[in-house]
Amino acid sequence: MVVFKFxxxxxxxxxKARIGYFETIHGRVETPIFMPVGTVGSVKTVTPHELxxxxxxxxLGNTYHLHLRPGDDIVNHFGGLHKFINWDKPILTDSGGFxxxxxxxxxxxxxxxxxxxxxxxxxxxxxxxxKSIEIQSNLGSDIMMVLDECVxxxxxxxxxxxxxxxxxxxxxxCKEAKRNFWQALFGIVQGGVxxxxxxxxxxxxxxxxxxxxxxxxxxxxxxxxxMYEITEFTTDYLPEDRPRYLMxxxxxxxILECVERGVDMFDCVMPTRNARNGLLFTSYGKLHIKRxxxxxxxxxxxxxxxxxxxxxxxxxxxxxxxxxxxxxALRLNTIHNxxxxxxxxxxxxxxIKNGCFKKFKREKLEMFxxxxxxx
Amino acid sequence: MVVFKFxxxxxxxxxKARIGYFETIHGRVETPIFMPVGTVGSVKTVTPHELxxxxxxxxLGNTYHLHLRPGDDIVNHFGGLHKFINWDKPILTDSGGFxxxxxxxxxxxxxxxxxxxxxxxxxxxxxxxxKSIEIQSNLGSDIMMVLDECVxxxxxxxxxxxxxxxxxxxxxxCKEAKRNFWQALFGIVQGGVxxxxxxxxxxxxxxxxxxxxxxxxxxxxxxxxxMYEITEFTTDYLPEDRPRYLMxxxxxxxILECVERGVDMFDCVMPTRNARNGLLFTSYGKLHIKRxxxxxxxxxxxxxxxxxxxxxxxxxxxxxxxxxxxxxALRLNTIHNxxxxxxxxxxxxxxIKNGCFKKFKREKLEMFxxxxxxx
Ligand SMILES: [Zn+2]
Ligand SMILES: [Zn+2]
Numbered sequence: 228m229v230v231f232k233f234x235x236x237x238x239x240x241x242x243k244a245r246i247g248y249f250e251t252i253h254g255r256v257e258t259p260i261f262m263p264v265g266t267v268g269s270v271k272t273v274t275p276h277e278l279x280x281x282x283x284x285x286x287l288g289n290t291y292h293l294h295l296r297p298g299d300d301i302v303n304h305f306g307g308l309h310k311f312i313n314w315d316k317p318i319l320t321d322s323g324g325f326x327x328x329x330x331x332x333x334x335x336x337x338x339x340x341x342x343x344x345x346x347x348x349x350x351x352x353x354x355x356x357x358k359s360i361e362i363q364s365n366l367g368s369d370i371m372m373v374l375d376e377c378v379x380x381x382x383x384x385x386x387x388x389x390x391x392x393x394x395x396x397x398x399x400x401c402k403e404a405k406r407n408f409w410q411a412l413f414g415i416v417q418g419g420v421x422x423x424x425x426x427x428x429x430x431x432x433x434x435x436x437x438x439x440x441x442x443x444x445x446x447x448x449x450x451x452x453x454m455y456e457i458t459e460f461t462t463d464y465l466p467e468d469r470p471r472y473l474m475x476x477x478x479x480x481x482i483l484e485c486v487e488r489g490v491d492m493f494d495c496v497m498p499t500r501n502a503r504n505g506l507l508f509t510s511y512g513k514l515h516i517k518r519x520x521x522x523x524x525x526x527x528x529x530x531x532x533x534x535x536x537x538x539x540x541x542x543x544x545x546x547x548x549x550x551x552x553x554x555x556a557l558r559l560n561t562i563h564n565x566x567x568x569x570x571x572x573x574x575x576x577x578x579i580k581n582g583c584f585k586k587f588k589r590e591k592l593e594m595f596x597x598x599x600x601x602x
Numbered sequence: 603m604v605v606f607k608f609x610x611x612x613x614x615x616x617x618k619a620r621i622g623y624f625e626t627i628h629g630r631v632e633t634p635i636f637m638p639v640g641t642v643g644s645v646k647t648v649t650p651h652e653l654x655x656x657x658x659x660x661x662l663g664n665t666y667h668l669h670l671r672p673g674d675d676i677v678n679h680f681g682g683l684h685k686f687i688n689w690d691k692p693i694l695t696d697s698g699g700f701x702x703x704x705x706x707x708x709x710x711x712x713x714x715x716x717x718x719x720x721x722x723x724x725x726x727x728x729x730x731x732x733k734s735i736e737i738q739s740n741l742g743s744d745i746m747m748v749l750d751e752c753v754x755x756x757x758x759x760x761x762x763x764x765x766x767x768x769x770x771x772x773x774x775x776c777k778e779a780k781r782n783f784w785q786a787l788f789g790i791v792q793g794g795v796x797x798x799x800x801x802x803x804x805x806x807x808x809x810x811x812x813x814x815x816x817x818x819x820x821x822x823x824x825x826x827x828x829m830y831e832i833t834e835f836t837t838d839y840l841p842e843d844r845p846r847y848l849m850x851x852x853x854x855x856x857i858l859e860c861v862e863r864g865v866d867m868f869d870c871v872m873p874t875r876n877a878r879n880g881l882l883f884t885s886y887g888k889l890h891i892k893r894x895x896x897x898x899x900x901x902x903x904x905x906x907x908x909x910x911x912x913x914x915x916x917x918x919x920x921x922x923x924x925x926x927x928x929x930x931a932l933r934l935n936t937i938h939n940x941x942x943x944x945x946x947x948x949x950x951x952x953x954i955k956n957g958c959f960k961k962f963k964r965e966k967l968e969m970f971x972x973x974x975x976x977x
Pocket of ligand 2: 903904907908909910911912913937938939941
């Protein structure tokens with residue numbers, strides 16, 4: 228019984244950009260899509276109803292964080308993550324691997340799995356491919372990710388070479404592990420910045436066969452151009468009839484560049500985290516809300532934005548709230564930034580549909596260069 | 603030209619409780635009312651639209667805080683506080699006196715006014731009756747408060763005696779100061795816990811004549827019973843045809859007790875501040891959301907509450923958010939607590955209307971004793 232289904236609707240004639248959609252039991256998601264990150268069961272500062280108003284179609288939950296707190300057994304007691312957090316649209320969960328390798332201490336890595344200490348209370352925890360799938364089953368996400376080894380950047384080629392073997396072996400075990408029939412499972416291609424290893428990893432992962440394919444281990448410190456090049460290279464080795472997900476990416480520019488290179492799905496904490504730091508994305512590029520310039524400004528953050536924040540509040544007020552340390556500032560900034568990202572991918576879909584993606588991308592990038600602080 | 607108008611609709615036959623309403627250019631407010639506190643231009647964590655959904659009819663802005671940041675001249679540049687914060691219903695501003703006497707350092711008090719250092723950056727600021735009215739004019743509130751001297755508790759009778767003279771003199775100067783024709787001005791009765799001084803102060807302030815009368819200097823550390831007794835005593839010296847406002851009060855119990863003693867208006871940071879500390883008000887009394895008991899609880903905070911939080915989220919989820927330090931926890935808790943207070947005064951109005959206030963009050967107080975943590 229097939230539950231998860233991806234439909235490729237149109238390929239751009241001038242680039243590898245494409246539009247499509249996938250179906251889950253919690254509804255349809257149009258691609259290319261951006262997924263807001265709901266780290267510990269809340270996309271920081273906003274409600275599920277606000278996310279819907281913003282136009283979010285799918286959000287991401289972090290397996291590592293939810294396993295540690297409140298515990299996936301607790302989430303399961305409430306009927307899964309959708310019910311626990313009151314979000315009835317699709318959810319993708321990561322495998323927990325990325326956080327284990329970046330956040331936790333004292334990692335003990337074997338073929339079997341990885342033992343680490345919780346960053347919260349130091350207790351020892353074991354994560355294996357089977358355990359990751361078990362946790363994600365408890366969470367009840369619509370799309371699960373396989374457990375992979377995340378290598379740092381830079382990383383010796385010989386290490387990456389051994390690492391993609393482990394990643395492939397774990398991917399296989401993830402596929403074989405028991406999960407709910409309606410949960411899709413995505414494989415992850417690793418290989419660092421080495422094209423030959425990316426090719427091998429892609430072939431190994433595609434050989435195992437998954438509902439979708441992710442590019443892992445990018446946007447971890449390498450230069451943008453390298454990231455774009457590896458993405459461009461790797462998508463050639465991924466089947467056209469499956470969605471492609473570039474994990475942890477990125478800036479609005481990154482999204483435009485990587486859609487062009489054949490990517491369908493993105494997630495990043497950038498819109499939410501930057502919002503809480505007063506850095507806002509606009510049609511004209513970045514705007515810093517705390518600047519003195521906005522003290523008397525009646526203008527909205529972005530004249531082209533129709534989000535709740537821009538429709539109701541001035542830069543002057545938002546600057547004041549931010550300087551005064553008001554929580555409302557973090558909320559209103561987050562709403563705007565998420566709306567910006569969600570609108571960007573919507574515009575991208577329309578541009579591809581109308582056959583003018585390259586022109587659209589060129590114009591967007593030109594606009595971003597102006598700088599939101601200069602408008 | 604009379605703009606502000608108070609209408610006393612009904613007096614309770616068994617107590618001094620009463621219902622009525624007042625009109626401002628920003629609309630009508632039914633009394634008894636509770637006013638959420640919007641310290642620096644935001645009722646902490648919530649939007650103006652959420653306040654309306656909760657049923658708030660009027661909010662309070664703090665003159666001291668807004669004068670320091672962003673500055674009342676800035677607020678005036680935006681067309682006043684209503685436009686700055688995007689709230690089109692009535693606003694009451696305090697005089698700034700309470701914060702000067704409680705927050706700032708190095709107070710130099712003379713008949714003319716008070717010089718203090720900003721708690722933000724230490725700069726010297728002078729506040730006089732005229733200056734307070736000027737700031738409140740810039741803010742454009744619907745109801746202004748006179749500047750008074752706030753004495754600490756306990757306080758020597760001889761000091762309070764001299765203080766009420768200063769308060770009366772300042773009240774007179776506030777009334778004579780220039781303000782917008784549509785801004786109402788309330789006098790403030792002081793006198794500490796000394797009934798004879800309360801009587802003198804009330805007579806002096808009523809003699810000057812204001813649109814409404816406030817009881818200041820209560821809920822500053824004295825026992826509840828003393829506060830109730832002074833309130834009961836003082837309202838006898840206030841005209842029936844003007845609203846009475848008990849400043850900075852209080853708990854749900856306080857509100858019930860003081861409505862019974864003839865008070866029409868209340869403000870307090872308790873619902874918002876307690877919410878951010880995880881202390882929630884329910885029909886059954888206080889509930890601590892971080893308790894282990896709620897880990898698996900599917901129940902809403904309060905089964906009798908129809909606020910956004912209670913309609914959408916479980917205690918288990920709210921506990922998790924709170925423990926994880928999520929901002930959404932503070933928002934959802936605040937919505938619930940404000941809804942509780944706003945609903946309480948609404949129920950109080952209905953009870954008075956239906957001639958059953960005493961019974962209603964008795965039953966409410968009984969329920970509160972059960973304890974929200976025990977339900
Ligand atoms: Zn916006
Ligand atoms: Zn509630």
